[in-house]
Every structure is written in C-alpha cells, then in structure tokens.
Amino acid sequence: MFDRFQRTRSLWHMVAAPLVWAVHFVSVYAATSVICAKSAATGDARAIIVGLGLLAISVIAFIGWRAWLQRDLDPDDPVVNQATDDHRRAFLGHVGLLLAAISAIGVTYVSLPAIFIGTCQ
Amino acid sequence: MNRNPTKFWRRWPDPIPHPKAEGVFPPTQAMLSEPVDPATAEAQAARLRKVWKLPTGAHYWTAVNNDQVGKWYTMTAFGFMLMAGLLALAIRVQLAVPDNDVLSADRFNQFFTMHGSAMMFLFAVPLFEAFSILLLPGLLGARDMPFPRLSAYGYWSFLIGGCFVLGSILFDVAPSSGWFMYPPLATEGEGIGPDIWLLGLSFIEVASIAAAVELIVGTIKCRPPGMRINLMPLYAWYVLVVGVMILFAFPPLIAGDFLFELQRSLDWPFFDPERGGDPLLWQHLFWIFGHPEVYIIFLPSIAIASMVVPTAARQPMVGYSWVVLSAVGTGFLSFGLWVHHMFTTGLPQLSLGFFSAASEAVVIPTGVQLFAFVATLMVGRVTMSLPILWIAGAFAVFTVGGLTGVMVALAPFDWQVHDTYFIVAHLHYTLFGGMVFPIIGGVYYFYPFFTKKMLSQRLGRWSFWTTFIGFNVAFMPMHIAGLMGMPRRIFTYPEASGWGLVNLISTFGAFIVAAGILIFAWDLIRPKSRQPLTERNPWRAGTLEWSHSVPDESWGVRSIPYITSRYPLWDQPDIVERMDSGRYYLADAREGLRETIITSAVDAIPQSVARVTGPAVCTLVAAFFTGGAFILPVFHLYWAAGVSGALAVAAVIWWLWTSTAQVPETPMKDVGLGLRLPTYVSGPDAPGWWAIFITMTGDATAFASLVFAMFYYWTANPDFPPQDAIHTNLFWIAAGAIFFILSWAATFGARLLNRRTLVKYARALLVAGPIAALCGAACLALAFWVSGMDPATHAYPALVAAIIVWTLAHVVLGGIMQLYCLAGSLKGKLTPQYDADLWNTTLFWHFLLATCIIAALVVGPLPRLL
Numbered sequence: 001m002f003d004r005f006q007r008t009r010s011l012w013h014m015v016a017a018p019l020v021w022a023v024h025f026v027s028v029y030a031a032t033s034v035i036c037a038k039s040a041a042t043g044d045a046r047a048i049i050v051g052l053g054l055l056a057i058s059v060i061a062f063i064g065w066r067a068w069l070q071r072d073l074d075p076d077d078p079v080v081n082q083a084t085d086d087h088r089r090a091f092l093g094h095v096g097l098l099l100a101a102i103s104a105i106g107v108t109y110v111s112l113p114a115i116f117i118g119t120c121q
Numbered sequence: 122m123n124r125n126p127t128k129f130w131r132r133w134p135d136p137i138p139h140p141k142a143e144g145v146f147p148p149t150q151a152m153l154s155e156p157v158d159p160a161t162a163e164a165q166a167a168r169l170r171k172v173w174k175l176p177t178g179a180h181y182w183t184a185v186n187n188d189q190v191g192k193w194y195t196m197t198a199f200g201f202m203l204m205a206g207l208l209a210l211a212i213r214v215q216l217a218v219p220d221n222d223v224l225s226a227d228r229f230n231q232f233f234t235m236h237g238s239a240m241m242f243l244f245a246v247p248l249f250e251a252f253s254i255l256l257l258p259g260l261l262g263a264r265d266m267p268f269p270r271l272s273a274y275g276y277w278s279f280l281i282g283g284c285f286v287l288g289s290i291l292f293d294v295a296p297s298s299g300w301f302m303y304p305p306l307a308t309e310g311e312g313i314g315p316d317i318w319l320l321g322l323s324f325i326e327v328a329s330i331a332a333a334v335e336l337i338v339g340t341i342k343c344r345p346p347g348m349r350i351n352l353m354p355l356y357a358w359y360v361l362v363v364g365v366m367i368l369f370a371f372p373p374l375i376a377g378d379f380l381f382e383l384q385r386s387l388d389w390p391f392f393d394p395e396r397g398g399d400p401l402l403w404q405h406l407f408w409i410f411g412h413p414e415v416y417i418i419f420l421p422s423i424a425i426a427s428m429v430v431p432t433a434a435r436q437p438m439v440g441y442s443w444v445v446l447s448a449v450g451t452g453f454l455s456f457g458l459w460v461h462h463m464f465t466t467g468l469p470q471l472s473l474g475f476f477s478a479a480s481e482a483v484v485i486p487t488g489v490q491l492f493a494f495v496a497t498l499m500v501g502r503v504t505m506s507l508p509i510l511w512i513a514g515a516f517a518v519f520t521v522g523g524l525t526g527v528m529v530a531l532a533p534f535d536w537q538v539h540d541t542y543f544i545v546a547h548l549h550y551t552l553f554g555g556m557v558f559p560i561i562g563g564v565y566y567f568y569p570f571f572t573k574k575m576l577s578q579r580l581g582r583w584s585f586w587t588t589f590i591g592f593n594v595a596f597m598p599m600h601i602a603g604l605m606g607m608p609r610r611i612f613t614y615p616e617a618s619g620w621g622l623v624n625l626i627s628t629f630g631a632f633i634v635a636a637g638i639l640i641f642a643w644d645l646i647r648p649k650s651r652q653p654l655t656e657r658n659p660w661r662a663g664t665l666e667w668s669h670s671v672p673d674e675s676w677g678v679r680s681i682p683y684i685t686s687r688y689p690l691w692d693q694p695d696i697v698e699r700m701d702s703g704r705y706y707l708a709d710a711r712e713g714l715r716e717t718i719i720t721s722a723v724d725a726i727p728q729s730v731a732r733v734t735g736p737a738v739c740t741l742v743a744a745f746f747t748g749g750a751f752i753l754p755v756f757h758l759y760w761a762a763g764v765s766g767a768l769a770v771a772a773v774i775w776w777l778w779t780s781t782a783q784v785p786e787t788p789m790k791d792v793g794l795g796l797r798l799p800t801y802v803s804g805p806d807a808p809g810w811w812a813i814f815i816t817m818t819g820d821a822t823a824f825a826s827l828v829f830a831m832f833y834y835w836t837a838n839p840d841f842p843p844q845d846a847i848h849t850n851l852f853w854i855a856a857g858a859i860f861f862i863l864s865w866a867a868t869f870g871a872r873l874l875n876r877r878t879l880v881k882y883a884r885a886l887l888v889a890g891p892i893a894a895l896c897g898a899a900c901l902a903l904a905f906w907v908s909g910m911d912p913a914t915h916a917y918p919a920l921v922a923a924i925i926v927w928t929l930a931h932v933v934l935g936g937i938m939q940l941y942c943l944a945g946s947l948k949g950k951l952t953p954q955y956d957a958d959l960w961n962t963t964l965f966w967h968f969l970l971a972t973c974i975i976a977a978l979v980v981g982p983l984p985r986l987l
Contacts, residue, residue: 009723009724010723011350011722011723014449015449015453018449018450018453018454021453021454021457022453022456025456025457025479028475029472030832032469032472032475033469033472033836034836036469036471036472037836037837038836042471045471046471049471049475079441080351080441080442081351081352081437081686081687082685083347083349083352083684083686085724087349087351088349088350088351088723088724091350091351091442092350092351094442095442095445095446095449098442098443098446099449099450102446102450102454102482102485102486103450105482105485106453106454106457106479106482109475109478109479109481109482110457110475110478110479110482111475112475112478113471113473113474113475113477113478114471114474114475116474117470117471117474119470119471120470120471
C-alpha cells in the first residue's frame with residue numbers, strides 16, 4: 001500500500017476522493033455543532049457549509065480528472081483483468097474515478113441542507 | 122548526510138542492507154511446464170503433511186490451523202445465534218396476545234437486550250471473522266493466515282466472553298437496558314447487568330480487532346505471487362474494506378465502554394448531566410460504532426454473494442471495478458450516518474439535514490452492487506443451485522429493508538416511527554436479507570470446501586422456503602404494528618390497542634422461521650460419515666479455493682501458485698495439476714517449519730517467506746487470563762483482575778518470545794521456480810510491522826474518541842470547563858512531555874544504531890528509554906495529583922483523569938516493549954540483521970508519542986483556552 005507512493009501503484013491515490021469526503025464531512029459536522037452551540041449565527045453556518053462544499057468538490061474534481069487520465073481504458077475491451085502493469089494502473093484509475101464521482105455526490109448531498117434549512121433549531 | 126565526510130556519523134559503520142528477493146520472477150512457461158519427479162513430489166508431500174499435522178487427543182485444542190479455528194469459530198457463533206433465537210421466540214410468545222404474563226417485565230427486558238446484543242456481538246460480527254478465517258487462505262492460495270495463534274487467541278477470547286455474557290441470563294442478572302445501553306437507564310441500573318455487558322463485550326471487541334488485523338494483513342501481504350490488486354477475488358476486497366471499517370468503528374465503542382465503566386465503578390460522572398456530563402455523548406460514541414457495524418455485517422455477506430453469483434452464472438462478475446467502488450464507497454459513507462439513529466434527540470436541524478442526506482447517499486453504492494449482480498446473472502447462463510436460491514431470497518428481503526431504510530432516513534418520517542415496530546421490521550429485513558440469507562447460502566456453497574461433503578439439496582430447499590415464508594409472515598405485519606403506533610421494548614399491551622391480530626401473526630411466523638433454521642441446523646450437524654466425499658469442484662467455480670484437496674489435507678495448498686487471472690481455475694489450464702504436483706512455490710518443508718509466501722501489497726511480487734506459528738498452549742493461557750482481567754471487575758474483584766491482567770501480559774510475552782521473529786537458520790532460501798527469498802524481514806516488508814501499524818490505527822481512533830469527548834462537552838455544555846474549574850499543573854505536564862520525547866528518541870535511536878551494528882549504544886538507549894518513559898508517566902500523574910482535581914465532582918476532571926489513565930497504560934506498554942527489545946538484544950534474539958522487534962517497537966512509539974503529546978495538550982493548555 002505504501003509502494004513508494006507511485007501514483008499508479010497506490011491505493012492511497014485510489015481512495016483520495018473519499019478521504020476528502022471524510023474530511024469535509026467532519027469539518028461540516030464540527031462547524032455546525034460549534035456555531036449552533038456557541039453563537040447561533042446560522043447565516044455563518046450556512047455560508048461556511050456551502051463554502052466547504054465548493055472547496056471539497058473542486059478538490060475532488062481535480063482528483064477525478066487525474067484518475068480519468070490514469071484510467072485510459074481501451075474502448076473496445078474495457079475489462080481490466082490482465083496481469084499487467086497497464087491493467088493494474090487502469091483499474092486503480094477507474095475505481096478512483098468512480099469513487100470521485102460518489103464522493104462528489106456525497107459532498108453535494110451533505111451541502112444541500114444548508115441551502116434549504118434556514119435555522120439551527 | 123553524505124556530503125561532509127568529517128561529520129562524526131560518517132565514521133560509523135553503514136547500516137546492514139535489508140535482504141531482497143533474488144532470481145526469476147515471474148516464472149516462464151517453460152519452467153512451469155517442466156514436470157516434477159513423482160518420487161521427489163511424494164517425499165515433499167510427506168514432509169509438508171508432517172509439518173502441518175493437527176495435534177491429536179487432548180492437544181487437539183491447541184491447534185491453530187485456520188481451518189480448525191475457523192470451524193470452531195463458526196460453530197460457536199452459530200450456537201450463540203440459536204440461543205439468541207430462542208430468546209426471540211420467548212419474546213414473541215409473550216407478545217402473542219394482549220395482557221400476556223408468560224414473562225415478567227424484567228425478564229422480558231433481559232431477553233430482548235440479550236437477543237439484540239447476542240445477535241450483533243456474538244453472531245453477526247464474529248461470524249464474518251470466522252468465515253473469513255476459514256475461507257481467506259483458500260481464496261488466496263496461502264497456507265494459513267499470517268498469525269495463526271492470533272486467530273486462536275481471538276477465538277478463545279470470543280468463547281469465554283460469549284459464554285460469560287450469554288450465561289448471565291441463566292442467573293437472572295443479564296443486562297436489561299436494551300442492546301445500546303443508553304444512560305442514564307444503564308448507568309443507574311441496579312445489579313451487575315450493565316457491567317456484564319460493558320466488560321464482557323469489550324473483551325469480545327478486542328478479539329474482533331485482533332481478527333481484523335489478521336484479515337487485513339492476510340489480504341494485503343499473503344496473496345499468491347502474481348495476484349495483483351485488480352485480480353483479487355471480490356471476497357478479499359470486501360474483507361479488506363470491512364477489516365478497515367472495524368478498525369475505525371469498534372474503538373469509539375471501546376472508548377465509550379471505558380468511560381461508562383469508570384462511571385459505574387468509580388462514579389466519574391461522564392454521562393451525568395447534574396455534574397457536567399452528557400448522556401448524549403454515549404449515544405454518539407455508540408452509534409459511531411453502531412451504524413458502520415450494520416455495514417460491517419452486511420458487506421461480508423454480500424461478499425459471499427459476489428462469489429456465488431459468478432459461479433452460478435458461469436460468467437466472470439460484470440463490472441468488477443464497480444463492485445470494488447461499491448465496497449469501498451459504502452465503507453466510507455457508512456461512517457457519515459450515525460446521527461440518523463438520533464433524529465429525535467434535539468440536535469440542530471442543520472445537522473439532521475446532512476445526516477439525512479448522507480443516509481440517502483449510501484443507497485447509491487449499495488444499489489450499484491446489486492445491479493452488478495443482477496447484470497452478471499442476466500448475461501450468464503444461470504444454473505439455479507441451492508446457494509443461488511438463498512442469495513436470490515437475500516436480494517428480495519434486503520431490497521425491502523433497504524426501501525424502508527430510505528424512508529426512515531428522512532428525519533420527518535423517522536419522527537413518526539421512531540422507536541416503533543416499524544423500525545423493528547426495517548432492521549430485521551436488512552439484517553435477515555443482508556446477513557442471514559446470504560450467510561446460509563454461503564454455507565451451502567462452501568460446505569464442500571470446509572468439510573469435503575455436500576449438504577442435502579432436499580433439506581436445503583425445505584429450509585429455504587420455510588425460512589423465507591416464515592420470515593415474511595413474522596416481520597411484514599410489524600410494519601403495520603409500527604404504523605399503528607406500537608412502541609418497541611414493551612413487555613405487553615392492552616387489548617384496546619388493537620395490536621393483537623398483527624402480533625399473533627408475527628408470533629406464528631416466528632415459529633415458522635425457527636422451523637426453517639432448525640432444518641438447516643440439522644442438515645449442518647447430521648452425521649455424514651456414510652455419505653461419499655464431494656468431487657473437487659462441485660459448482661465448477663473459477664476461484665482458487667476449489668483447488669482444495671479431497672480428502673482433506675491440513676497444509677492449505679500443496680504448492681502456492683502463480684496467478685495471472687481473476688478466475689484461475691477457468692482461465693489458467695493445468696493450474697490445479699501443477700499445484701498438486703508441487704510445481705509452484707514452497708512445495709517442500711525441508712526445515713520442518715510452517716511457511717507461507719509474503720508478497721507486495723499492490724502487485725503481489727514475492728518478498729519473503731514467513732514462518733508462521735504452530736499449535737500452542739500459550740494462546741489458551743493468554744486468552745484465559747485476559748478473560749479474567751475483563752470479567753473479574755464485574756464482581757469488584759479489582760486486585761484479582763489486576764493479577765489476571767499481569768499474567769495475561771506474561772503469557773503474551775511468553776508467546777511472542779518463543780515463536781515470533783526467531784533468528785532463522787539461513788537468511789535466504791530457495792522457494793522453487795528459481796526464486797530465492799529472505800526468511801526474515803523487518804520494517805515495512807514484514808507482516809508483523811503491518812499488524813502493529815493497523816492495531817495502532819485502531820488504538821489511535823479510540824484515543825481520538827476520548828479527545829472528541831472533550832470538544833463534545835465544550836459544544837454541548839455552555840459552561841465547560843466550568844469558570845471556577847481547577848486545571849492540571851502545567852509544569853509537570855510539560856516535564857512529562859519532554860520525557861516522552863526523550864524516550865521516543867531513545868527507541869528510534871536504538872533502532873538506527875542497532876542496524877549500524879553499534880549494539881552497545883543501542884542497548885544503552887534501550888535502558889534509558891524505559892527510565893525516561895517511567896519519569897514521564899510519573900510527571901503526568903503528578904500533574905493531576907498536585908492540582909487537587911477530583912474526578913468524582915465533575916465531568917471535566919473526570920475526563921482529564923480518564924485521558925491520563927489511558928495514556929499511562931500505553932506508556933507502561935511502551936516501556937515493556939523497550940525492555941523486551943533489550944532482553945532480545947542481550948539474548949541474541951535481536952541482532953543488527955534481525956531487528957524486527959525493534960522496528961515494531963519504534964513504530965509503536967511513533968504512535969505513542971503522538972498520543973502523549975496530544976494528551977498533554979488536551980489536559981494541559983487546551984481547557985484553559987476553551
């Protein structure tokens with residue numbers, strides 16, 4: 001897993017996008033709890049959540065773009081089941097790309113309530 | 122470092138290089154097709170058989186082979202499940218008619234608490250571990266798990282803890298506050314019920330983490346040569362994901378148990394609002410564990426489906442990458458849902474909103490994998506075997522549970538049905554569909570692999586239809602009971618409520634389910650000695666476990682194959698024949714040692730030969746005394762518990778000293794096919810190093826939960842820490858932190874110097890290390906002592922004390938590890954070349970230093986700033 005941190009050989013790069021999701025989730029949870037408990041300045045909370053959401057989405061988009069480049073599937077035979085460096089690289093890229101997509105959806109979902117809900121209580 | 126030759130360290134000897142694999146890899150076709158001399162093969166097989174032989178007679182119970190431990194584990198978990206099922210039947214009898222008095226209120230409470238606790242902690246989670254210990258080496262063509270004695274230790278701990286917790290019901294002292302033990306009900310509870318729950322289950326949680334460590338290292342490091350990450354069986358992917366989830370999910374509960382038990386036995390008010398505590402903190406810690414746990418149960422069962430479906434469809438899994446996405450994605454997202462169990466506790470609306478949204482998001486990866494399975498079945502040519510029947514039933518039932526899950530994930534809907542039978546129906550649909558049905562399907566599928574016999578087709582069909590129909594009759598009406606307003610956990614209800622009919626139907630259904638499960642249980646245990654052995658690959662499957670030996674051999678695989686496909690038995694002609702003839706790796710056991718191959722994490726390039734451990738008594742002794750350390754405090758026998766704990770540590774040291782990181786007879790050995798591998802590796806190439814890394818990740822999570830508690834109190838309580846609170850003494854805190862840094866530096870330095878053959882200096886540092894650690898521990902204790910804080914008065918000093926106790930316990934462990942290395946160095950077990958223990962101790966100290974520094978900040982300066 002630590003294999004020299006080479007991009008195309010690293011599980012860490014594959015899970016980078018959901019890690020961003022996790023950090024984003026914790027930040028939003030912490031920010032909401034603190035603001036709602038300490039100041040009740042809901043406007044701030046909503047602005048912060050939307051801001052964090054946009055930031056996380058852009059980082060995930062970047063990760064997804066890199067994964068897209070790494071993915072590089074053969075359109076005629078997109079199954080990466082060969083015991084080769086190429087297929088392993090494409091596989092990690094493909095899963096990384098899909099995880100970026102799901103993380104982006106996750107971040108969007110978590111940010112939406114800030115647009116629709118006006119108050120802490 | 123090399124620039125200035127006059128620097129003093131340039132005069133030091135160079136570090137000894139780490140050994141690397143030599144020779145040919147990958148093997149050529151010519152090498153693979155060269156036949157093996159039958160006489161040689163026979164001699165090799167005889168040696169292997171001798172090395173892997175099971176102990177006989179009473180010594181049988183000292184066995185550590187994964188197939189034996191896995192069988193005990195599975196059968197024990199199944200036995201606990203049957204007992205928990207009996208409790209459920211008793212509950213259903215009591216609820217069958219209004220105003221019933223078969224069970225008293227208190228006994229009813231004990232029964233439903235134990236039903237839930239046992240099904241979760243003694244059946245669902247352990248069964249995943251049991252099944253995986255049985256299966257994983259077979260799937261990966263490995264000889265055994267990387268740490269067989271750890272599996273055995275985990276099993277014995279599970280057995281002792283499970284009997285203790287479940288046995289309490291016979292003495293009428295079982296916990297009765299619900300399987301989630303909410304305070305204040307559980308903290309104020311009379312009797313020893315809550316203590317049995319907290320200590321007994323903590324013990325089992327520790328065993329679960331041990332199993333998770335084993336399974337993660339097994340998946341990452343014990344794959345056969347050539348099985349790259351994109352060729353790994355999907356089951357292994359799920360094991361990896363679930364193992365990592367256990368590491369992050371169980372520790373918060375252990376931290377919660379730790380706080381809870383401190384409140385129960387020492388009256389430290391963590392969950393008492395009158396003294397600055399907060400009962401909701403427990404709910405958070407419990408559900409940060411509890412929600413991922415649902416997926417920890419569900420994913421392994423769906424993993425079984427991912428093995429059965431391609432076989433049934435005669436077709437590789439469609440969308441392998443998508444299924445991996447689904448496993449990994451669900452693993453992550455499931456940690457963002459815990460508050461949906463707490464929608465009615467008055468949290469900010471905004472928080473409810475995003476937990477609700479996250480709960481909806483997790484449906485996406487879950488749906489993706491179901492669609493991948495359906496797609497595979499559609500493009501393949503399905504043979505409707507018994508396993509796929511159970512899997513199909515699982516999909517149907519789970520889908521219903523998933524859809525009600527989408528409903529209750531919406532906060533306003535949840536407010537209506539919270540704590541009603543609607544939830545009971547929902548959770549049983551997800552757990553039966555997501556766990557019980559696929560597991561039984563898995564048992565039908567893998568039974569020939571486990572026992573070399575087939576289960577009965579006829580009984581299997583009877584069992585399936587009885588269970589399936591009975592389940593729906595029992596649980597479908599509960600949706601209606603819930604919508605009619607029937608709350609959970611009531612021991613009876615009046616006739617006027619109108620809930621009588623639906624409950625009677627449910628009770629009727631429950632007995633049909635029981636009949637179905639009993640048919641299955643009979644099929645499982647009925648004597649099969651006159652039944653013929655199964656053929657080798659009865660389902661025509663493509664994965665490696667079906668290369669198993671019939672009749673049984675305890676060596677796992679005859680030789681460890683070279684893999685180039687996801688379904689080697691379909692795609693690699695001659696593979697089974699070559700494995701059998703010993704054409705592949707490690708076909709021999711010349712040294713009389715149990716061995717398996719360690720490969721690199723992503724591309725599975727061979728790295729070393731691991732000598733794995735054999736039968737042992739020390740694991741039994743260690744489990745027995747560990748049990749004592751957890752169980753005796755229930756009866757307030759603290760001294761006896763302390764002695765038992767010390768003996769457990771002694772037994773573990775005995776176990777490690779006599780069997781791990783032994784100096785090998787030769788640094789490199791020939792493993793066949795022109796490849797030579799090191800017999801001893803240290804640092805990141807070694808499985809032991811990974812085990813420490815993984816364990817400490819879990820440990821850090823538990824510690825983070827304690828730190829979270831400090832911030833949680835601060836947000837939840839307007840006056841925390843109280844204005845007039847006494848704080849710890851900063852001077853002693855700072856002194857302690859400095860000593861910890863010194864002790865860490867000594868350990869790190871000892872590792873570097875030892876590798877450079879400066880053994881004397883290394884030993885000196887290993888003497889200085891424990892002394893500094895001891896001084897640091899004393900300073901930290903003093904910082905609390907001199908301040909005059911009293912943990913029983915308020916949650917703030919209580920939490921500070923708890924963090925200090927936690928840190929001190931780890932420092933003691935760190936000191937013992939330093940001394941262990943010192944003893945190893947003096948005894949010749951640890952040398953400049955063979956220094957795995959020192960690498961592992963250093964890694965432990967990296968984590969420990971972080972713990973100490975964060976602890977110092979959190980109990981020292983931080984509260985003054987809040």
